[in-house]
Amino acid sequence: MTQAEIKLCSLLLQEHFGEIVEKIGTFLVRTGAQPLRIIVSETGLLLDQVKKGLCVLIQHNLATYQLQKRGSVEYEAQCERILHILRYPRYIYSAKTLYGDTGELLVEELLLNGKMTMSAVVRKVADRLTETMEDGKTMDYSDVSGTFVRLADTHFIQRCPLVPDSPQTPEAPPPAAPTLVIDEKEMYVVPRLNLVGKGKRRRSCEEEEDGERKVKKQKQGESSEPPPDDGIYWQVNIDRFHQHFRDQGIVSAVASRMDQTSSEIVRTMLRMSEVTTSSSAPHTQPLSSHEIFRSLPAGYNITKQILDQYLTLLADDPLEFVGKSGDSGGGTFTVNLHKALVSLATATLESIVEERFGSRCARIFRLLLRKKHLEQKQVEDFAMIPAKEAKEMLYKMLSENFVSLQEIPKTPDHAPSRTFYLYTVNIVSAARMLLHRCYKSVANLIERRQYETKENKRLLEKSQRVEAILASMQATGAEDTQLQEIEEMITAPERQQLETLKRNVNKMDASENQVDETIFVLEMFIESTMRK
Amino acid sequence: MAEVKVKPEVSDPMDIENRIIELCHQFPHGITDQVIQNDMPHMEAQQRAMAINRLLSMGQLDLLRSNAGLLYRIKESQNASKMKGSDNQEKLVYQIIEDAGNKGIWSRDIRYKSNLPLTEINKILKNLESKKLIKAVKSVAASKKKVYMLYNLQPDRSVTGGAWYSDQDFESEFVEVLNQQCFKFLQSKAEAARESKQNPMIQRNSSFASSHEVWKYICELGISKVELSMEDIETILNTLIYDGKVEMTIIAAKEGTVGSVDGQMKLYRAISPLIQATGLVRTPCGLCPVFDDCHEGGEISPSNCIYMTEWLEF
Numbered sequence: 001m002t003q004a005e006i007k008l009c010s011l012l013l014q015e016h017f018g019e020i021v022e023k024i025g026t027f028l029v030r031t032g033a034q035p036l037r038i039i040v041s042e043t044g045l046l047l048d049q050v051k052k053g054l055c056v057l058i059q060h061n062l063a064t065y066q067l068q069k070r071g072s073v074e075y076e077a078q079c080e081r082i083l084h085i086l087r088y089p090r091y092i093y094s095a096k097t098l099y100g101d102t103g104e105l106l107v108e109e110l111l112l113n114g115k116m117t118m119s120a121v122v123r124k125v126a127d128r129l130t131e132t133m134e135d136g137k138t139m140d141y142s143d144v145s146g147t148f149v150r151l152a153d154t155h156f157i158q159r160c161p162l163v164p165d166s167p168q169t170p171e172a173p174p175p176a177a178p179t180l181v182i183d184e185k186e187m188y189v190v191p192r193l194n195l196v197g198k199g200k201r202r203r204s205c206e207e208e209e210d211g212e213r214k215v216k217k218q219k220q221g222e223s224s225e226p227p228p229d230d231g232i233y234w235q236v237n238i239d240r241f242h243q244h245f246r247d248q249g250i251v252s253a254v255a256s257r258m259d260q261t262s263s264e265i266v267r268t269m270l271r272m273s274e275v276t277t278s279s280s281a282p283h284t285q286p287l288s289s290h291e292i293f294r295s296l297p298a299g300y301n302i303t304k305q306i307l308d309q310y311l312t313l314l315a316d317d318p319l320e321f322v323g324k325s326g327d328s329g330g331g332t333f334t335v336n337l338h339k340a341l342v343s344l345a346t347a348t349l350e351s352i353v354e355e356r357f358g359s360r361c362a363r364i365f366r367l368l369l370r371k372k373h374l375e376q377k378q379v380e381d382f383a384m385i386p387a388k389e390a391k392e393m394l395y396k397m398l399s400e401n402f403v404s405l406q407e408i409p410k411t412p413d414h415a416p417s418r419t420f421y422l423y424t425v426n427i428v429s430a431a432r433m434l435l436h437r438c439y440k441s442v443a444n445l446i447e448r449r450q451y452e453t454k455e456n457k458r459l460l461e462k463s464q465r466v467e468a469i470l471a472s473m474q475a476t477g478a479e480d481t482q483l484q485e486i487e488e489m490i491t492a493p494e495r496q497q498l499e500t501l502k503r504n505v506n507k508m509d510a511s512e513n514q515v516d517e518t519i520f521v522l523e524m525f526i527e528s529t530m531r532k
Numbered sequence: 533m534a535e536v537k538v539k540p541e542v543s544d545p546m547d548i549e550n551r552i553i554e555l556c557h558q559f560p561h562g563i564t565d566q567v568i569q570n571d572m573p574h575m576e577a578q579q580r581a582m583a584i585n586r587l588l589s590m591g592q593l594d595l596l597r598s599n600a601g602l603l604y605r606i607k608e609s610q611n612a613s614k615m616k617g618s619d620n621q622e623k624l625v626y627q628i629i630e631d632a633g634n635k636g637i638w639s640r641d642i643r644y645k646s647n648l649p650l651t652e653i654n655k656i657l658k659n660l661e662s663k664k665l666i667k668a669v670k671s672v673a674a675s676k677k678k679v680y681m682l683y684n685l686q687p688d689r690s691v692t693g694g695a696w697y698s699d700q701d702f703e704s705e706f707v708e709v710l711n712q713q714c715f716k717f718l719q720s721k722a723e724a725a726r727e728s729k730q731n732p733m734i735q736r737n738s739s740f741a742s743s744h745e746v747w748k749y750i751c752e753l754g755i756s757k758v759e760l761s762m763e764d765i766e767t768i769l770n771t772l773i774y775d776g777k778v779e780m781t782i783i784a785a786k787e788g789t790v791g792s793v794d795g796q797m798k799l800y801r802a803i804s805p806l807i808q809a810t811g812l813v814r815t816p817c818g819l820c821p822v823f824d825d826c827h828e829g830g831e832i833s834p835s836n837c838i839y840m841t842e843w844l845e846f
Contacts, residue, residue: 253806259726309733318779319806347806350776355813359775367774384707384771434812441817444826444834451835504844514811515818521810 004439006030009082011446016085017056020045024053028063028077035072060114061235084238086442086516091241095156102147105129107156107236115160115233118191122148152188155240155275159188160233191232243279246524247271250340253347254314254321261302262310266322268295269335280531282338288329319343338528345431345525348518352434353402360385361393365425368403373422394423402430428529435522442515449508456501463498466490548572548583556593556604563604621648625656629666629680636669636679709755710768715777717741717749718802740781740799743769769800779803816843 009029014022023043028034031042040050054075057063063077088111096104105125110116122144129139151157247270255263272295273284293307302310311333314322321340326332346369354362363383368374374382380390397403408420453460466489473483490498555563555571568580584604587593596603628645629637643653657680660666668678718741725739747765750756772778781799812818816839826832834840 256804256808257806306731309731313733313736318781343806348810351805351807351810352813352818355809356819362776363771363774366776370774382767382770383774384704384711384767386704437818437823438812440823441812441815444817444837444840445815447828448834448837448840507844511811511815514814516811518811 002436004436004443005079008439008443009079011443012082012085020049021053021056024050025057025077028075029079033074033076035074089513094244099147102144103151106148106151110157110236115235117233118148149190152190155188156237157234158237160235239279245520249344253344257319262314264300265310268292283334283336286325286332286334289331290329341525341528344521348521349430357396361397364393368423368425373406373424375422401433431522431526438515438519442512445508445512449505452504459494459497463490548579549587552583565602622656622659626660630682632681634681634685636681638677638679711771713753714746714768715772717746718778718800722802740801743798776805777802816840
């Protein structure tokens with residue numbers, strides 16, 4: 001784990017879980033798998049604290065444990081998984097666009113709690129939704145369960161591994177650490193529950209009397225027996241969300257390069273192969289053009305011929321996102337996932353070079369990407385840039401490690417006057433370098449945000465106190481003049497400062513998400529290349 | 533019995549010379565001494581040598597060395613008249629420069645080939661230049677180097693750099709202007725194709741422009757003082773490809789269609805970029821020049837970063 005990654009992990013853990021978990025997490029990320037005693041001794045925390053911290057980490061799928069041969073249990077933190085915390089807002093937003101508010105809240109609850117049973121999640125989300133609805137209306141459990149089932153069907157959430165119910169002989173002691181197993185087929189099966197009920201508001205004083213009594217009876221009835229799906233916990237399927245983001249990226253690239261219709265066709269193809277193709281495959285399953293025609297969204301009424309033409313165009317395009325794999329069924333087509341990721345990553349690299357060094361440097365960069373290895377003179381000739389400028393730009397890019405030199409000696413003594421020096425771009429190493437830089441940038445942004453908040457702590461506390469007073473006074477029904485007096489406790493320039501602070505914090509949050517998009521593209525690209 | 537003195541045939545020296553010249557004409561690649569001897573077996577070596585020397589000094593024969601020995605070759609007549617006033621060394625240097633063709637030859641290379649000392653060479657070169665027989669052309673590759681070539685020859689493209697160089701200066705503005713013009717032409721073509729709203733195949737095909745069309749358009753625009761060939765336009769279009777604004781395909785075209793080269797045609801089309809500016813460059817850290825020096829608690833740190841402060845004030 002690089003320095004930048006460790007720093008970022010510690011910042012994220014601190015922000016979301018507090019000091020103790022941060023210490024444990026950072027120690028595990030830095031040193032790998034460790035048994036409990038060593039964690040306690042190295043971090044200087046109490047055994048109790050360490051136990052609780054590890055529980056938190058395991059609950060959120062950020063750490064795993066393993067039973068070693070000698071009987072001790074070692075705990076390991078997953079650095080990548082911790083870095084995915086950065087992406088939680090994006091997951092929640094996609095769930096919102098796909099499944100509406102219900103989906104958004106379901107995913108949010110699951111992310112915040114790590115693992116939950118279905119009944120607990122459904123109840124909580126129903127309560128939250130009822131809060132936001134108008135008076136008198138409540139959210140039915142069945143709606144929420146319906147969305148939950150749909151999320152499970154499209155594999156966005158999955159069951160957590162369970163302890164196997166193997167019959168245990170009374171003599172054998174239970175193992176020190178249970179091994180969790182989950183059957184592939186069981187992962188997305190939703191248990192049959194009859195969740196009856198409606199969401200409840202926190203302040204039940206507005207509900208009718210009958211409602212209250214019924215609710216009280218229900219509560220008593222439920223608390224006496226354990227929920228029927230006890231032991232079946234659900235978690236968010238991060239891989240599936242990544243697949244979804246990757247598909248989104250491909251579709252938007254096709255839309256900007258070609259037109260809207262082509263992007264819809266590609267989106268249909270990707271949707272059809274969502275559940276059939278594993279996330280690590282280099283292409284999707286072949287789809288015949290008849291199937292694609294049948295699965296096009298209802299609003300699109302293009303004729304079969306036009307669809308065929310579009311497919312041929314997509315297959316012939318130099319982008320090579322879609323490939324033709326055969327002629328049966330009117331032509332079978334696949335989406336080239338690996339190539340698409342390479343193109344997206346290359347476009348990201350080019351855009352970074354363009355913004356940092358200028359468009360002429362971008363021209364040289366793209367030239368080197370195409371021609372692989374070039375001499376200094378050839379670069380000048382092809383790019384039509386005067387010699388002095390070309391030299392300057394190449395050296396600048398060389399110093400930042402975007403391009404590298406390859407020496408080819410003419411004589412065995414490698415004399416500089418008799419060697420060829422070729423410039424070349426190595427995409428994977430440039431991608432790694434930029435990924436590292438992204439991690440450091442995000443860490444910088446988080447630190448700056450915390451610094452800004454700390455600077456204005458006094459002001460924030462004051463405004464919070466004022467708000468609390470206001471709220472309590474409104475609840476007890478105070479007069480307008482009194483409310484105004486309280487509000488004026490915050491002076492105008494202070495109010496402005498608060499405004500600026502809020503704006504800055506929002507800006508930095510937004511830019512963290514934007515850098516995270518770049519991180520995603522580069523990570524996917526490196527993963528896909530390493531797998532090949 | 534009267535002694536008949538057989539006078540050895542004293543061939544007229546002129547005849548010998550003419551005979552030798554005829555032989556040279558017969559074998560334009562050059563004749564060796566052996567050939568002359570075979571032709572006139574009764575001639576003495578001395579007479580032969582005298583004739584050859586005279587021809588050489590008159591400038592009608594060239595003396596060359598080959599594997600088989602010495603070769604004599606006839607020289608063109610008009611040059612023969614020019615060199616009347618110069619001496620052998622100059623003739624030698626002139627010959628070397630002539631052999632270099634239109635690429636020219638550097639003074640050091642002349643020295644190697646002729647084995648003459650540097651001072652002599654310089655004197656001879658000055659002489660020849662004043663007689664307007666050779667000229668010096670500055671090379672574009674190494675600006676201090678001067679290559680010499682015959683006066684009436686057009687310097688080769690590799691020396692002057694072709695259409696993009698005027699007086700050894702790379703005309704970057706000219707290239708930029710051409711760049712933008714070509715791109716605008718292709719862009720408007722693509723726009724027109726998109727608005728026609730026919731089926732996608734036709735749309736795509738009509739948004740293509742062949743390199744010949746672009747060449748014609750640029751010629752008609754008349755922004756170039758120098759005449760540009762199709763290859764020049766293709767190099768400009770290549771730079772547009774490297775800018776990521778244009779893509780190229782090659783299709784097979786019938787021989788004889790306008791603009792096809794060896795049965796192929798290059799088509800160009802304006803394209804839009806694949807993604808918008810990526811996330812990293814929207815933050816100050818992505819473009820920061822002192823990124824590597826920045827860490828918490830140091831001189832440069834996120835808390836006191838001036839770039840961030842400016843960015844937040846937007």
